[in-house]
Amino acid sequence: MADKVRTQVDDLVDAVKAAGTIGFTELSKKLGVPEKTVQQWTDFLVDEKILGIEYKFTKPVLFFIDQKKEEEEPVVVRREIMNLADFRNDFITHAKEKNMPQEQIPALWQAHLKSALENQKSFFISQARKRGYVEPDALWTTFVKRILEKQADGVS
Numbered sequence: 001m002a003d004k005v006r007t008q009v010d011d012l013v014d015a016v017k018a019a020g021t022i023g024f025t026e027l028s029k030k031l032g033v034p035e036k037t038v039q040q041w042t043d044f045l046v047d048e049k050i051l052g053i054e055y056k057f058t059k060p061v062l063f064f065i066d067q068k069k070e071e072e073e074p075v076v077v078r079r080e081i082m083n084l085a086d087f088r089n090d091f092i093t094h095a096k097e098k099n100m101p102q103e104q105i106p107a108l109w110q111a112h113l114k115s116a117l118e119n120q121k122s123f124f125i126s127q128a129r130k131r132g133y134v135e136p137d138a139l140w141t142t143f144v145k146r147i148l149e150k151q152a153d154g155v156s
Contacts (some may be wrong), residue, residue: 017064
């Protein structure tokens with residue numbers, strides 16, 4: 001009998017199962033592949049209902065959808081809602097815990113927010129295309145601009 005073929009996608013699914021929930025960055029490091037690749041694989045796995053995504057503001061967290069359990073009980077979508085102010089406060093709390101100089105925190109926050117948004121771009125655009133938006137890149141640009149304006153104004 002021939003051995004089963006294993007792929008890196010199998011490793012991704014196993015890593016999500018083992019972790020319970022895991023972010024793209026951590027999963028990328030664990031598998032040794034670029035985060036963009038993890039996002040592309042995940043898009044397919046989410047479409048096939050093998051993995052699910054829940055969000056903590058702009059940070060997606062993956063979880064395994066247990067097919068056996070799903071057959072037994074209805075699926076409940078899990079989503080933790082975090083607004084921009086909470087996301088910022090969480091960042092500031094962690095920065096202070098790591099003894100970051102107070103005067104550097106605003107610039108670090110800007111960089112962190114831009115990075116968090118950039119990590120969402122491919123997923124955002126793929127979802128916009130699925131929903132039939134003709135210009136998903138323009139929609140993305142408007143979304144990012146509004147988020148950055150809100151944080152600059154201190155509005156959540």
